[in-house]
Amino acid sequence: MTVSPIERARDVRIARYAAIAVGLAMAEAALPSPLPGIKPGLANVVILIVLARHGWAEAAWVSVLRVVVTSLLTGQLFAPGFFLAGGGALTSLVVLWVAARLPSQFGPVSHGVLGACAHVTGQLALASGWLVPTQSIAVLAPILFTAAVLSGLATGIAAAELLHRGRHRLDLAHDR
Amino acid sequence: MMPWSRWLRPGDWCVVPGALALCLWAATASFREGVASSAVVRRDGAVIAKLPLDRHARIGVTGALGETVIEVAPGRARVAADAGPRQLCVLQGWLTRPGAVAICAPSHLSLELEQLGPGHDSVAY
Known part of the structure; x- marks a missing residue:
């Protein structure tokens, strides 16, 4: 089975985005949390950028890879935290699928807030x-x-800023 | 105008305040006045211990990962120790309000404060 150059470039891009998301999630895991489920959600900045630039399917790949790899690295694979993170991520992806189809008056900030609220809904x-x-x-x-x-607002603004600057280094494979 | 507000599109100006308004409504609806009278410990949803909050006590209950220690004192309760890896329910500290809950997800345990009987809407003489 041969893989076309376009598919290979897409796979490399997804892997690189996922690596950045995992790095951010690992850094976040070291932060103290006042309550279960409360986190800044830094990795969601990456998901929102991928959603805006490459569509829902690639964002879904990055999100799923982020949950699985982060759980593996933190020793939480198949522990309750893994299922909570996975449930939240899947619910968030369903809502982002709808949100991505909203008119252009709704940007990354709306996507961030709706995705974060869906994440909490799935976890609860x-x-x-x-x-x-x-x-x-x-x-x-x-x-x-x-x-x-609040975290959806912050991650949405960060994603909008990075998307606007257009010189972020997240998409190395795509730019080369 | 805050510098970050330029990233909000017209639709975002509806979504963010709308979501915050829903949070405010939920907080108002779930707020319960009164004094907690007992602490209820559940494992997988089933009550495994109920402790009155009028005296000091410290008990061990068995969760999915091992022993979890529950401590009560007059008007408050907390998870003093848990076998979970991140200790989130322990870090939550003392619970004091009726309805407050600490969840030790890895141990499948929850600690909730209950109020004896319904609250009073009015008192007449």
């Missing part, structure tokens, strides 16, 4: 339905959603 659903089956988990929802909106 998984946690309350499987990990810790209790309705009381809903008490955490306002805090988690507020953190998601």
Whole structure:
């Protein structure tokens, strides 16, 4: 089976984006978290850039690779944290698929906020339905959603800034 | 205008305030006044311990990863120790409000503060 140069370039690009996302996620894993599920979501800047530049399919690849590789490196593969991260990422990808089809009046900031809120929704659903089956988990929802909106806003602005500058070094394979 | 606001498109100006308004509404709807009377420990959703919050106590419960230590004191409770790798439920510290919850996901345990009976809407003499 032969791989066309276009497919190979795409695979290399996805791998490089995923490597940057994993690096950011690993750096973030070292930061203290006041509550389970509250993180800045730095790797989402990469996902939003890939979504804007290369479409949903490549963003989905980067997101899935980020979750699997980060879990592997942190020793969390198939631990509850892996399933929570995976559930949040998959829910976020579903919402981003819709968000990417919104009119151009909705940019990376909307994508960031909607994706972050979807991530929390997926995690809460998984946690309350499987990990810790209790309705009381809903008490955490306002805090988690507020953190998601703020982190989505920040990552969306960062992605918009980087996309505008157009000289970020994330897409080395594509630019060469 | 803040320098970062130039990255917000017209639609974003609807999404961000709308999302924040929903958060505010959720926070208002979930806020419960009153004093917590007991701490409930659940594993996989089933109640495995219930401790009154009128005295000091420290118990060990068995989670999915090993022993988790729950500590209660008058009006408050906390997860004192857990076998989970990141210790997030321990770092959450003392819970004091009714409805507050600490979740030790790796251990499949939750600690929740309950209020005895419903709150009063009004009191008449």
